[in-house]
Amino acid sequence: MQNLIPGDMLEVNQKLKWELDAGMTADESSVINEAVLAGTQYFVDEALEGSYWTVKWAADGQTIELYGTTGTVVGRIKPLSATLENDFRQDSQGLFIRIEKEVAVIVRDN
Template identity: 80%
Template sequence: MQNLIPGDMLEVNQKLKWELDSGVKADESSVIHDALLAGTQYFVDEALEGSYWTVKWDASQQNVDIYGTDDTVVGAIKPTGASLEADFRQDAQGLFIRIEKEVAVVVRNN
């Protein structure tokens, strides 16, 4: 359960329960934010066939920035709605499909 990347709100709640039962301080938002980072990192690693780039939340916690090997931002995943968290809550699977496609474009262009 620790390594599960939640793909919908049911899995978010399952992971949240597991984290709380394990003594981890968490809430739905933190689980969603972690899932978005982990999911984006997974797609970046798959596209590059290795862990060469990293992903991090931007300073405002609104976008997930993609950093290249020289630690500069080479791309960003931005929300289509109010926030990436809101996009996840509305359609998590659709959001992950969009993230995968956007990562492929960033990788292709860099």
């Protein structure tokens, strides 16, 4: 369960329960934001066939930045609504499909 990347709200609640039962400090928002970041990293690793780039939350806390091998930002994933968390809550599968497509374009262009 620790490595599960929740794909919907049911899985978010399952992971949240697991984390709380394990004595971790978590809430629904933190689980969702971790899922979005981990999902983005997964798509980057798949597109590059290895873990060459890193993804991190931008200073604004709403955008995910993709860092290339030189440590510079090579792309950004921005929310369609107010936040990526809100995008996940509205349509988690649609968000992950969009992220996968955006990652493919960023990888192709870099």
